[in-house]
Amino acid sequence: MEVDQLQRSFVEYSRLLFHEGFLDGQFSQLQLLQDESNPDFVLEVVSLFFEDSERLLNDLTIALDQQNVEFKKIDAHVHQLKGSSSSIGAQRVKNVCIAFRNLCDEQNAEGCLRCLQQVKQEYLLVKTKLEALLRERHDKRVVHDLNCGFIFQLEQQIVAAGGAIPMLNEFC
Amino acid sequence: MSAIVTETQFHVLAVDDSLIERKLIERLLKTSSYQVTAVDSGVKALEYLGLLDDEDTSPDSTPVSTTKTHHEVEVNLIITDYCMPGITGYDLLRKIKESTSLKDIPVVIMSSENVPSRINSCLEQGAEEFFLKPVRQSDVNKLRPHLMRTSGKRTEDHQPNKRKPMEECMLSPDRTRARYNDDLEL
Numbered sequence: 325m326e327v328d329q330l331q332r333s334f335v336e337y338s339r340l341l342f343h344e345g346f347l348d349g350q351f352s353q354l355q356l357l358q359d360e361s362n363p364d365f366v367l368e369v370v371s372l373f374f375e376d377s378e379r380l381l382n383d384l385t386i387a388l389d390q391q392n393v394e395f396k397k398i399d400a401h402v403h404q405l406k407g408s409s410s411s412i413g414a415q416r417v418k419n420v421c422i423a424f425r426n427l428c429d430e431q432n433a434e435g436c437l438r439c440l441q442q443v444k445q446e447y448l449l450v451k452t453k454l455e456a457l458l459r460e461r462h463d464k465r466v467v468h469d470l471n472c473g474f475i476f477q478l479e480q481q482i483v484a485a486g487g488a489i490p491m492l493n494e495f496c
Numbered sequence: 497m498s499a500i501v502t503e504t505q506f507h508v509l510a511v512d513d514s515l516i517e518r519k520l521i522e523r524l525l526k527t528s529s530y531q532v533t534a535v536d537s538g539v540k541a542l543e544y545l546g547l548l549d550d551e552d553t554s555p556d557s558t559p560v561s562t563t564k565t566h567h568e569v570e571v572n573l574i575i576t577d578y579c580m581p582g583i584t585g586y587d588l589l590r591k592i593k594e595s596t597s598l599k600d601i602p603v604v605i606m607s608s609e610n611v612p613s614r615i616n617s618c619l620e621q622g623a624e625e626f627f628l629k630p631v632r633q634s635d636v637n638k639l640r641p642h643l644m645r646t647s648g649k650r651t652e653d654h655q656p657n658k659r660k661p662m663e664e665c666m667l668s669p670d671r672t673r674a675r676y677n678d679d680l681e682l
Contacts, residue, residue: 350630357523357633365523372516403579407608408516411630 334460346450351413370454373412377447380405384440399428416446505531506643511541511576524636538583547595571601572643578607586618593622602642606631
């Protein structure tokens, strides 16, 4: 049945992202906060993350391009990026931000530049994967609409029975 | 004094400069059926609480009188980020505790950084809880006892000192004040 297939591929893909460390338990928490009354919660938060991150990465690029690098300013931007990536469960981005802040403390401009490249890479990776995941979910929702809430009920039941779907990070 | 316990929702004021964090905390609070007002700075919070009008900037300012009418909306709990540009969460906490009208409102601090001295000073200043970010449902569940405790008018018997057992809340081992004994998050 189509529903099952979509369900399985959504689960498989989530599992993969958790296993590879792109997402951590916090992403599961976001999924738990999504329900019929807030069906787009994850999408909304993730979209905010994309906007926020792109702005911050841009600001960081400019800041590191200056003659006189202002490490305090850079640290403030990275702190924000660390916060938002942590809030959505983008684990690898968050980890690079932690290293980035240490380099700011050391006032290591070259190190910071390298870190910026790394954080951009990680961001693009997680962005691609999240977009794919959300597409899966969107497709699932289309079928859901056609099946009068069957999928949501299915997922809710799984979550209610112990959260097997969202807690996949424990298997990493 | 009716026998019916009013089902008025508790109203929480959330303060955080990050839009994502505000969205997250708002959703978390709403799943607990709290009414939420979210603002993006300590200054806006003070404004909302009516503390900006005649409060001078001196840190030693004496508690302000409550003759001014600021809001009909009651705030039952304030949850604020620690690190914010302008007024920090700590400053906000202090100003609230210095205010005669607002000092009894429970205040909770959130921070992405696990700094024992920071946690201690917030608790000493009167914060009820200190949550490490990202804040989770289990943290938000800890708010209820604080809300119940200070809502004397919501119960039939006006006994503001009547408390529900708070042991689980205070001694929770995971994410709040005991947390700083664990290894640093980083």
